Amino acid sequence: MGSSAKKKKEKKKDFQKAKLKVGKAKPKAANFTDTNFKAKSIVLTQQSLSTNAPTTTAQCAHHLSLLTHRSDTQRRDSLAYLTTAFTTSLPGSPLPQPASVILPSVQRLILDGSNAVRQQLLKLLQALPQDDIASHGDHLLLHVRAGMTHLATEIRVFALDVLEWLIGAAGDEIVSCAGGWVKTLKCFLSLLGWQNETAGKWSTTKSFSKSGGDAKVQAKQMSTLAVFLKAGLMPNQSAGAVVAVGDHFPLWQTEHYVLPDRSNAYSHLNLFGAPRDEEAEMYEDREDRQRVFHDRAEGAIVAALEQATKSGGELGRAAALLRKAVRDGMADFHQEDI
Amino acid sequence: MGKRKLGALEKLDADLSSLQYKCRRDPASYRDDFATQYQQYEALRDLLLQNPSTTDSQGLVSLKDLIDFVAHVADSYPTICAAFPDDLRELLSQHEELEPELRDKIVSAFVLLRNKDIIDSATLLNTFFPILVSTPSKSLRNLLFSKILSDLRSSNAKSRNHRLNKTVIAVLHTLLTRDRESPKGLWAVKITREMWKRQLWTESEAVALMEEAALSENEKVIIGGVRFFLGGDKEREEAADDSSDDDENVDMNKLRHQAGINKKTKKKARELKHAAATVKRKEKKKAAPHPLNFSALHLLRNPQGFAESLFSKHVQNSKSKLSLDSKLLVLQLVSRLVGLHKLTVISLYSYFLKYLTPRQASVTSFLACLAQSVHNLVPPDVLEPLVQKIANEFVSEASASEVCAAGINSIREICARQPLAMGDTLLQDLVEYRKSKDKGVQMAARGLLSLYREVGAELLKKRDRGKDAALGLRSGELRERRYGEEEVGEIDGIELLEKWKSDERRKKREEAGLDPDAPTDEEEEEAEDWKNWDVEDDDDSDDSGGWINVESDGEDISISDSEDESQPSSKKPKLDVSASKDKENQFMPSKSEDPEPKPISKLATTRILTPADLAKLQELRLASQIHTSLPSTKRAKLLAARHADDPLTAAEIEAPGLLGRKSTKEEKIAMAKADRETNHQSTTAKRKEKKAAEGKSSTNKEKARKKNFLMTLGKAKGKQKRSLVDVRKTLKGHLERQKRGGRRGNQ
Known part of the structure; x- marks a missing residue:
């Protein structure tokens, strides 16, 4: 209301005109805002002005970087783009980006929360040429194991799909890489709930995070385990072929002198890595794997298979398959014992 | 980036926190689930070790959460988690590359393991200390420092953990001596200072450590060490004062009274119990003996x-x-x-x-x-x-x-x-x-003049000497002290106590009808003394209150009483002048030519003064101070007497x-104002101002209230002329106002 003289004066002050004086700078208005600023550098963002479209390589690189995008549709779309780019590339020509670039950025998505993204990822992986997978097998297997023990059931099931694909692509490398055999076996045992250490007097309760002990899921787990065991315990066909071929008279044991056909042939020596324990050890020989399997897992698996085969149905079929795999794989091991 | 909203598909069927809860409730049943999660943790850890600088915050479950989870339930599954502390150590050893959040989480998980007693203090300190000294990250250093300190404090809380302290001091010592030029020694100084302040380290080892710091090559470390000696003890005293008067007074009587009247709830009962415990603790603290802490300067070895x-x-x-x-x-x-x-x-x-x-x-x-x-x-x-x-x-x-x-x-x-x-x-x-x-x-x-009137009056001109000094000089009482001459030490007022004691004894013997001057046998007197050992208090505390067990720092002082027994006659507190004079002559022949040497009381050397004696001594001292008018200089000296340990500063x-300096006007104004609050305002005025500052307008009510009285006259109607709607409004408004509490409400 402006009752007091003081307030009146204050009000008046707002409307007073500033006097201009000769030789003095013009007084600044009350609402003057200083728009000066200092910056170390100024970047002018601009759209690309080039007339020709970016190459597939550049676009692939861009989409690879988008794989960490927070929107899952964006991630899925990027994966889809990459998949089509790889499948449409000419059979003889190299990929737009080398596998050593693609795989490290792609493999994290095995643990992705969105189902759509994961399915797309599997498609992408299947689109990759198998030869490139072998050298990245151990890293992929790490992610697969993380997926297999994941808290979410869907991711656990998905990890099995990836593992199956991985064994198909590079079975030998997977079972013989560091920690690849024992740790993965342990994962399977805990997934199926077949650990021998919990065999107490009491019947065990249903596991906390399993969605109702799905028979379907369990059957899938068993079949994947069968595939894994086959890869690890069966004699290697390609190796046998080499032996058969190199059996000529003057050239005995040629295979020892030719260049190794695997990458990093001396990795089992572990020259530069940290010391490993039994779990993280590499088991390159079939006999080694058989021995460790016998020590650590065979008893538990055979005992649990007894139960599983009795239940019949889908589960029983899967169990029978697994039992066959175990028997075939361990046949010559037990013969040696006798 | 905010927290991502999870779609229905992404939702986990179980989360870690609920699993953690269940694991804690029933470890045996959820063992499998925990084992699975531990494997998950291992898988993620392996992934991280492949490339420590990656971040996994994108995924649904991050390593951070898993580490937290495992650390929380690790005590329930000791066999599964046997390697967990070592894992954490290994992860932490790559602290430069880890992302900060994960790094901090690992540190706190490690501390959690320590609190659950899965690892011991030595492991914790051995892990943290090298990182503290070497890491370039400030936040990590702060975190580690606080964790190390809190661990040291907690392990010293119940009783001193001497072994741990010794090892830590040894580690700090090597830190200081290994590289004398590096500023890393500052951590030794910081830790020692903090522990000194909290009175957890009071031994000469800690002081020796700081001695080493003060003699190092690095300026920061030197200054740290020197500051410890100059200010550490004061800081410790202040900290002790702070801790003693932090909790407010609890009036137990009031609380009990309230408990009798108010509604009885569990909460109230708990509060009462708590208050009682507080009071008890306080009492105990008050009765507890003052801790004997020597200042750092006195604990120096050389x-x-x-x-x-x-x-x-x-x-x-x-x-x-x-x-x-x-x-x-x-x-x-x-x-x-x-x-x-x-x-x-x-x-x-x-x-x-x-x-x-x-x-x-x-x-x-x-x-x-x-x-x-x-x-x-x-x-x-x-x-x-x-x-x-x-x-x-x-x-x-x-x-x-x-x-x-x-x-x-x-x-x-x-x-x-x-x-x-x-x-x-x-x-x-x-x-x-x-x-x-x-x-x-x-x-x-x-000041200089009055000083020399006391200590060296003959250097002054005759007219400057003053009455006391002149008289003292003439009588020979005031003498210049020679170089190296020491004053004879004595307990102030001991002769008063001695006199009082003999009077008492005389009185007692007269009452008993004995010869007041006859020598008494020692035993009797001794027994009497021991009987009234303590000051007569209202409360009879039967425990050995007031006595402190001082832990020996190596050597013991053995006191033998054999002298007392061998010559009982010399032990007489009586004023046996000749005997005492003999004694004195034996010990200080230089003083023998003095006209009348003051007999030195042997009470304190022959007898243990009981607390009751000391109390009496204090009383007598006070009384004599009141009665005898001291010379003005001496009084001034008493006032100015400072503790010998106090430093002299530039300010003094x-x-x-x-x-003589004239203060400026501003200073005078500031002095007059002191710390009074300037421009007082009522709460309402403050609120109004705040509202105006926020740019809010006034309410219609406020406007109406402020409106000029003359302008409202036209609208004011008689009660009778109002419409029915208006009457209803008024009545309703009245009711509402009553509910709200007045026209203005409680705004």
């Missing part, structure tokens, strides 16, 4: 060597690169040590000579250091040139009054400690300044100079 090496290494050494401020700090410590322990560092005094000019930066600190380093065993001929120089440089008519006052005052401080440093011509010159116009100079000169040297 003060002379320490002072010498400090001085020669940091101060005198022309190659030392310390700044002036740091040098001054070191000098303060050296002079403090010299003054306190009466050390002999002769080169120290000649060092000062260079710096005693008014133009020298922070010269008052130098003056204070000089005065502080003087004690009665410093040869006077070393000090004379210093005093002369101060007088020449500072004290003249031409110099500014503050300078002059500071000069005289510092001379006074020096001479108070060593009166022989002054010659009579100089003194008479300086004393003349009491006629100066400036008040500061006047006061300083008067400058103090008289500030006396």
